[in-house]
Amino acid sequence: MTGAAETGEPRPADVAVIGAGVVGTAITRALAVRDVSCVLIDAANDVGTGTSKANTAILHTGFDTVPGSLESRLLRRGYELLGEYARGAGIPVERTGALLVAWTPEQAAELPAIEDKARRNGVTDVYPIGADELYRREPALGPGALGALVIPGESIICPWTTPLAYATQALAAGARLRLRSRVTGIRARAMEHQVVTDTGVVRCRWVVNAAGLHSDAVDAMMGGDRFTICPRRGELIVFDKLARPLLSSILLPVPTARTKGVLVAPTVYGNVLLGPTAEDVPDPADVATTAAGLASLLDAGHRILPGLAAEEVTATYAGLRAATADRDYQIWVDGSRRYACVAGIRSTGLSASLGIAEYVTGLLADAGLRLAGRAEPDPPVMPYIGQAGIRPYQDAARIAADPEYGAIVCHCERVTRGEIRDALAGPLPPADIDALRRRTRVLNGRCQGFYCAATVAQLFAGSRLPAYAAAPAEQSPAAESPA
C-alpha cells in the first residue's frame, strides 16, 4: 500500500460510505449531489467489483417480491428511477419484457398466484398467455411449455455502467473515492467516527454500511449483531452473440417448492445469459465456477432453448448474493450513533439502487443529517456499450471527427482505440484490465483475447504514467466534469 497519511483531512467528512458497490455508489451519489461531503471506501481497486458486477443484469419490476415488504417498495421505486436515470446517462437498457414459463401442470397452477402477487406489488400490467401465443413469441423455445405469465416491464440493463455512472457523478459533485482500502475497524465516538482502513483513518460524522457481503462484519464494528450474511453463489454462462436471435424476452422459471430454476435472458451486449445456480458457500470471496454448476446450467438451458446446444459459450462466471436469514432488506438508521445500515440486499440491489439511496437519504435527513435542497442534477453521459443503440464504430460522423473511433481494437466486441483512450483518460480511470473491460467491453467477446489481448495490454500499459502506481489511495474530485 501507499502509506497514506494517518489523518486524511483537517475536517471530518459528513459521511463515510463503506462499500462501493451499486448500493454504496448510489447512496454516495444521492448525498453528494445534496452537498453532503462523502468519502466512499472500498477494499477493491474499482467500484462495482463484488455482487454488482456478477449478476443476471436484469432491471426487475419487483413483481415477485413479498408484497408490503421494504424490498417490494424500494424495488418498485428504484425500477422507475433507474429507468429514467439510465435514459439520461446512456446506461444500456432494453425493454424486452419477461415470460414466466410454466413447463409442468404444477408450475402452470402457480401462475395465477404469481399474477395476483404481481398486482399486489403494484405491477399491474401482467397477463397470462397460452402455449400457442408463447411459441409465437418465442419460436425457439423447447417443447413442452404449457403457457406463461407476461411481465412486460422486466428489462435488461448494463450492470457495469450503472455503478460507474453513480460514482462518476458523485466524484463530480465533490465526493472522494478511497479504493484499495480495507476497513479493519471503526472507532465510534461522540463527535466523530474514525473508520480505520489498511491505508489510514477516515474521519467522518456518519457511517453508512453498504458493504454487501461484508456488511455483517461492518455492522459488528459498529456494535451490531442483528444479522449474518450467508453468501449465496450463483454461477452463470454467457453464450455467443450468434445465439441472440434465439429469444426476444427474458425467460423466467416458475419457482416451486422443489426448485428455483434458472432463467435465460438476452443481455444488453447482445449475448444470451443462462443462470444462476444457487448454492450457499461459507467464503464471501468464493466466486469460482464448478463443473457440477456449469453442467446443471447447460442441462437446463438446452431444455429451455435447444438451439443453445449448437452455440459457443463466451464466458462463465459466478457471483455471490448477500443473503440473510431474514427475507427482507436490513435497512435502518440509528441517529444516536450516526449510523446507517444498508444490508441484506440479496440479488435486487441493481434494480433497487436508486430507491434504496432515496430512502436512506430520507432516513438520514430525518435523523439529523443536513442536506442542501437542490434540484436533481442531470446524470453524467456515460460511454455507450450496449448493442441496441449506436456504438462509435457505427457512427460515421463520429469517426470523421475522430478517426480513433473507427480503429477497432477488440474485434469481437467492436471496441475502438478511441473508446479505450477515453476510458483510460476518464474521471474514474480503470486500475486494471478487468476494470477496462467493464468500461469498454474490450476482451469480453468470443475470442477472449486471442486477437486483441496483447494490443489491449500495450494500450493499458502505455497509459500508466509511472506516478500512477504510487498515486494516493484516495481519489480527489475529478478535475473536469465528465459530462
Place this chain on the structure above:
Amino acid sequence: MTGDLPPRASGGSSPRASTVLIVGAGPAGLAAAVELRRLGAGTVLVADRDDEAGGIPRHSEHTGFGARDLRRVLTGPAYARRYAAAAAAAGADLRLGTTVSGWDGAGTPDGGLARGDGPHRVRLTSSAGIETVAARAVLLATGCRERPRTARLVPGDRPPGVMTTGELQRRVYLAGQRLPGRALVVGAEHVSFSAMVTLAHAGAEVIALVTDRSRHTSYAGFGLAASWRWHVPVWPSTVVRRLAGRGRLEGAELAHLRTGATRFVPCDLVVFTGDWIPDHELARAGGLAMDPGTRGPAVDTALETSVPGVFAAGNLVHAAETADIAALGGRHAARGIAAFLRDGDGPAPGPVRLPVTVEPPLLWIAPNVLRAGGPAPPGGRFVLRSDVFARLARLEVWQDGRRLATVASYGMKPDRPVRLGASWTGRADPGGGPVTVRLA
C-alpha cells in the same frame, strides 16, 4: 452481427465497386488475391481488420511454412511478408485496419443476404470511416481461432495468466513480452508444441503438455524434441479439472481419465491450444448455409457457399490446416471465382447440390457439398478429421445404400488431416440423397 444496426450517416455516397472483395489477408485471402489478379479477374480489394497483412503466420516464429504452395520452406513471418508483397505487387488493393462490419442491403427476413443477382454489398469500417463496397464476388477467408478456456467450460477461479496460443504468440512475438514462470500447455497437437517453443522463448518454464488423448498427435519428432531438448513431458489421458488462484493463477487441478487420480500442479500460466473454431460470424450474419461438422460455411468443390458469388476458403472451411493448405485453397477458390465471373452459376434454377457428410468417429469433411458439373476439390482431394487413431483405416463413401468408393487411409490421427481422393464424385447420383463418408 445479425442484429447490427445500419451505420449512421453513411448514406448518400454511392458504394465503391470492386470486382471481388476478399475478407481476410491471411494465406488463403492473399493467395486468392494473387491468383485472381493473375487470371485477370478484375479489381480485387482485400480487407483485414489487423494492421498488417499475413494472418496467423505473422506471429508463428518457426520454420516450415510454404512447402506445398511456394515449394520452399520459410519462417511464418517471412512467409506472411512474401504473400503480402505478392498480393500488393499483383495489384490487389489491401485495406488493413479495416473491419468488414456487416452485409449491407440484407434482403432476407433474418438479415441474411439476398439470393438474387446483382453485387453483394459489404460494409467496411476503419479509421478512414464507414464505406460500402459492392462486389460481384466475395471470398470469405476469415480463418479460425482456438477455443478459449471459457468456451471449454473449464471451471474454477478466473485469474489472469490463462490464454490461447494466439494470444501468447501475439504477446511474445508482436508485443515483445516476457512471460517468466511455470507454464502448463493444454493440448498436444502441432500448435501445442509451437506454444511450448514460444513459452520457452519468452522465459517460461514449461511443466508439461497435457492432452485428453491417449498420446500426442503431432509429428513423432516433436514429442522427442520436447522431451530431449526442452525436457517437457507429454501427459496423456489427462484433463484440466479446475483452475485455482484469486488475483493471480496458482495452479491447475489435473485428472487422469483412466485412473481418475487427481493432482494439483502449481503454475503461473496455462495456455489452451488447438480446439479450433472457424471465425464464422460474417458467414452466419450473411445467412450462409453452415456445415455442422466444420462449423464453417458449407462449400462445394469450387469453394462456393450456398449464396451464388460468395466463396469461402482457408481455415474458415477447415479449421485448422497448415498455412500452405489454406493458401492452396485460396488459389483454388480464385479459379472458382474467375469461372463464376465469366459464366455465372449456370442457368436457373441453381445447380443440384448434394451434401457430403461424415459419420462418427469422423468429425468433418471439406468441401462438404457436391455440385453437378463442379470441379475437383482443392488439390483433387477432400480433407477430413478423425477423432480416433488408426494405423490402417478404410474410408467408405456411400450414397443411398450404394458404396461409391473404398479408400485406404494410413496413420490416421486426431487433429491431423485425413485425405480422400475425388475420383468417386462422378459416380454420385446428382438426383440422389446425401453422400456419407464413414470408417469401414
